[in-house]
Amino acid sequence: MASDPQSAANQRIVEDLVSRLRRRQVVGSRATALETLLVLRQVVSKARFSNIDQLVNVIRSVGRRLVEAQPKEHSVGNTVRKVLHHIREEYHTASEPPAIETSFSIAKFVLQGQPRRQTTIPRSETRVPLKENDPDDPDSFARVLKPVLMEAIQDVFDELETVYDNISKNAKDHIHSDEIILTLGMSTTVQSFLKAAAHYRNYTVIVAETAPSYGGREMAKSLSSAGISTFLVPDSSIYALMSRVNKVILGAHAILANGGMFATSGSLLAATAARSYSTPVVVCAGQFKLTPLWNLYHEYGALDFGDPSAVLGFEEGDLVDKVDVVNPYYDYVQPELLDVFITNYGDHPPSSIYRLLKETYDDEDNEL
Known part of the structure; x- marks a missing residue:
């Protein structure tokens, strides 16, 4: 769980966006998605968690708060879902041995023959073992996983920046x-x-x-x-x-x-x-x-x-x-x-x- 100062800081960040969404000071699908992503990035960077479920619960609670503030801006909820998907994906990648990708993707199928230029820095192949709920070092799980999660969130941010x-x-x-x-x-x-x-x-x-x-x-x-x-x-x-x-x-x-x-x-x-x-x-x-x-x-x-x-x-x-x-x-x-x-x-x-x-x-x- 987050410490009091960090929790208060996250609360202020979330409530600021909630207020702007309610007042329609942030409108439009892309603008609300970018603002939501910026908030989620700060929440993840400041959150303390010792297992993946705690992190997911933090993100989901923030997502519910933002969606309730302006349910008509669907991209707010979409961005939260996208970040949760990436978090689980990175967690499974970090906790499991590398495997050959065999899953079928329509998006990849459509883009065959049109390889996209790699815009992100290749992630390190060096694996640090993840240890959830470590009683000796409760922050070790977050310390290992956070850099990877921040890269994943940056990928979503880059996608929004280059969408047009x-x-x-x-x-x-x-x-x-x-x-x-x-x-x-x-x-x-x-x-x-x-x-x-x-x-x-x-x-x-x-x-x-x-x-x-x-x-x-x-x-x-x-x-x-x-x-x-x-x-x-x-x-x-x-x-x-x-x-x-x-x-x-x-x-x-x-x-x-x-x-x-x-x-x-x-x-x-x-x-x-x-x-x-x-x-x-x-x-x-x-x-x-x-x-x-x-x-x-x-x-x-x-x-x-x-x-x-x-x-x-x-x-x-x-x-x-x-x-x-x-x-x-x-x-x-x-x-x-x-x-x-x-x-x-x-x-x-x-x-x-x-x-x-x-x-x-x-x-x-x-x-x-």
Whole structure:
């Protein structure tokens, strides 16, 4: 167990992030994932434990606290699950003799022939025996394991830092010259993907403005400044324009266990219109958005709503009293409306998401 000063320090770090999550001072999947990872790194570095179960319990308790603070930011829980998976993996590697890897991984299979450059320092082959619950030296277990765990957490951090580049590196294979691409809202992942493709292809992008947030305006301005032919259109024009569109490219807030996703409000409209014209729908999202959860709310959206006054202002006094105004942040898009997910570890159809979840997280962490 942690000593009092260390426990208090960890508590302050966790509560600071809890407060910012509740106040929505940290928003967005990648931003919340990075903040969560920074907190977990400090917690692990300061924690005292004499066996692996104690460490896992510490991480899980911190994870529960953060998830309860903002359950709608799914990447918080995903990051905790990823770190727990790496902790167990490193523990088993350190406590067992080296063996030839024979497990099959979809991500590795997709990347065959495209070996990724090793960006981390090779770990030492020298093994120090792990001794749990040592009565003579209770800190020996943590002292031996912590350096390896910090390297594993750094690997996750590096993955988050380079997620946009890794998704965008194959953009030219998905976008062809003279195509018309439709997207909506402001997604940094999609923005990076489209800008990367523009180095090799000349194409046109139609951006739906995504009222009432109007994030599409920022996206259109960014793409236009990069020299991409861009048109900003109202959301009501999506269906009318779909017959001219070659491909729909969307971002995701969270990728669910069944291959569906939560995405910016309006994504369901675009995906449904695309299906009626047999237009492929491509989703660009980092693998850290994989969530071992299901849509438990209703068939068309997530239980996350914005300020209704953005849709119907209080100046419409007579009307406000007579209607209920709903301003959802996200749509739930069913897997049958999607064609492929482009992640930082390759391209995957919605039907393979369950397998990726099995590889990325441990089953016991589905519920933190």
